[in-house]
Amino acid sequence: MNKYQQKRGVEFTPELVLFAGTVWCSSYYQCDLLIDNIHYTSVTQFVMSEQARLFGDQPRREELLSASYDPAPHRAFDHKAPKTGKRRVNNFSQEEWDKHKERLMWRGTYEKFHQNPPLKARILQTGCRTIVEATEDPVWGIGISLGHPDAGNVKKWRAENVMGRLLGRVRDLVR
Template sequence: MKPIWTVDDADAWRDAAMGRNDSDRLDSEKQPYFGFWNGEDWASNFHPAPFIVDWKETDGSVKELRFECSEQWFMFRKAWRFRDHSAMDAVLQPGLDPYQYKAIGRNVQGFDETVWDEESRVYMFEALMFKFSQNPDLAKQLLETGERVLVECSPFDTIWGVGLGKQTKDGRTDDRWKDSGNWRGKNRLGFLLMDVRDVLRSDKTPFEFKYGPFIDLIPQLDRPADELYKWVYPEASGDGPIRVGWCAFSTPVDQWWHLIYATSGCTDCYPVLEKSGIDPWKTLQSNDYSKLNAEQVQALMTWLTRAERFGAGTVSESLDKGWLLNLLKRLRDIGRNMEHAHQYVASARQPAENSPTIVPAHDA
């Protein structure tokens, strides 16, 4: 993929990919684990990984900022979030080591732990996108982990790590980190690295990455209702409503539920609808979705999956009246409009002619 230089570009990928991997989606019995910790490991935030960010100042001007590792960016954003300009300047000093960046971050003025706990994953995701998109050698190592669960084996960190190390205090090997059932921490860094790994594998735009799997379902839904009923519930007679209890474990419904809940943003459907002033039932019944943006379409699809008279009892109305199909077609139209409008404006900064290309590695 192309290097990411701006916060806006990093945040576009955050909206598309952050949160795809978490402890609820682990299959501990099938997935192997990959552990890392401290600056000697390429996955660590302390590992040398120089990158550049085109930083937009409050007056709209753009300033090129240089960072030596992802920890430096993370502490810079911490100082920025709490408006500690002295700490921002201190973090940008040349010649500091990662521990010094962290020490500056610990003393940020105006710090609010609740706010930081809620928002810090966003800034960490940015740091990782800059780090791996601008350092192909590091990206290659991340891709070579295949489908392994990435684990920060910090015995001291129960937020970003798992609260377990690779060794006991007396130096013996400790493999408890290889089973998520033993974890004492949230492993936020490991899961965010897995999100970034998914991005690096992709040759898509953020929109295609997030919504492509939905759009690909259009041919399945664009057919007569009786065929749809048979697809969702093979034993359907075609008469009367199809109750969700009958088809809850059928393959199409199971795949749809997985897609809805595996897509970043699914938990925000109610705030999105409320903020947009959208009445779900009135909007669905109007069958006019031309003014909806992608976030609103996703919110409606999620709402429909949860409460939709799917939840109240039937799926036939959504299928027969084409609500799901037309929402998916609206997503497709949004994607086409974006492609025509932007055609990916060429970056002002072109990579060097012989710069290495990030190529997804095959799982070992």
């Protein structure tokens, strides 16, 4: 096991805001969202229910929508599914999902900070720093865990930091 995987939280440097775990900037963070007259308890719940809708899996969507925050509805989704092949949404197509995932994450994340003034204040406190999801996630994160010596070195990142860049765009929009 990687000794850096267990570290969670938010760390500020002069140039970066690094985060991991279910902290306020995470899509897993519990907060109330109302999108298209549907109540969600996290951005992840919104994104995963939209994934089920996109692929026509209404039973899975209903399961996700009825999930309580304990500690997050994402427990109903196997986030390691791309590696294990145990995707919980029927008729899933990675190629099709890749066309929609960032747009859906953008919408949920924007609504999270737009609808929740305390969270808006927190993201604005990041100033002009680059926001970084310091996780080993190969898409949303940087491919390196929070606490790893290379997490603060942009040149050593192994992934795209899509979530961090998305959070930066949301921050700029809610200013």
